[in-house]
Amino acid sequence: MNEDIQKKYIEFQLFDQQLKQFQQQLMILKQQLTELNNLDENLSYIEKTKESSKIMAPLGAGVYVKAKLEDNKNVLMNVGAKTLAIKTLKESKDIVGSQIKELNKVVSEMEEESTKLVAKCDELQLEIQQEMAKKQDK
Numbered sequence: 001m002n003e004d005i006q007k008k009y010i011e012f013q014l015f016d017q018q019l020k021q022f023q024q025q026l027m028i029l030k031q032q033l034t035e036l037n038n039l040d041e042n043l044s045y046i047e048k049t050k051e052s053s054k055i056m057a058p059l060g061a062g063v064y065v066k067a068k069l070e071d072n073k074n075v076l077m078n079v080g081a082k083t084l085a086i087k088t089l090k091e092s093k094d095i096v097g098s099q100i101k102e103l104n105k106v107v108s109e110m111e112e113e114s115t116k117l118v119a120k121c122d123e124l125q126l127e128i129q130q131e132m133a134k135k136q137d138k
Helices: 004-048 087-138
Strands: 054-060 063-068 073-077 084-088
Touching: 004 054, 073 087, 084 087
Parallel strands: none
Antiparallel strands: 054 063, 073 084
C-alpha cells in the first residue's frame, strides 16, 4: 500500500470514528428530547387534572406509587445542585419548552455535521477504492 492510500485510510478511520461518536451523542440527545417532550405532555395533563384526583406518580425505572394530586397549579422543579424550587405550571412549561427548543437546535446542528461526515467518509472510501484499483491494474 503506498503512502497516499495509507494517509487516506487513516483519515477515513478518523472520520469514521468521529461519525460513530456523533451518532452516539445524537442518540443520547434524542432520548433526552423524548423525555422532555413527555414531561411537557405530563405537565399539560396535570394542568387538566382536578385537585384531589388519584394519580400514579413515577418513582423511576418503571416504578409508580398511587398518589393524590393536591396542587395542579404548581410543581417542584430541580433548578440545579439538588435544589428544588416551586414553579407554576406555566413557568415550568416555559422552561421545558425552552429546553426542547435548544435541544432541537443542537440535534439539528449535529445531524447536519453528521451528514457532512458521512459524505466525507464516502468520498474517502471511493478515493481509496480508486487508488487500489489503479494499483492493481499496474
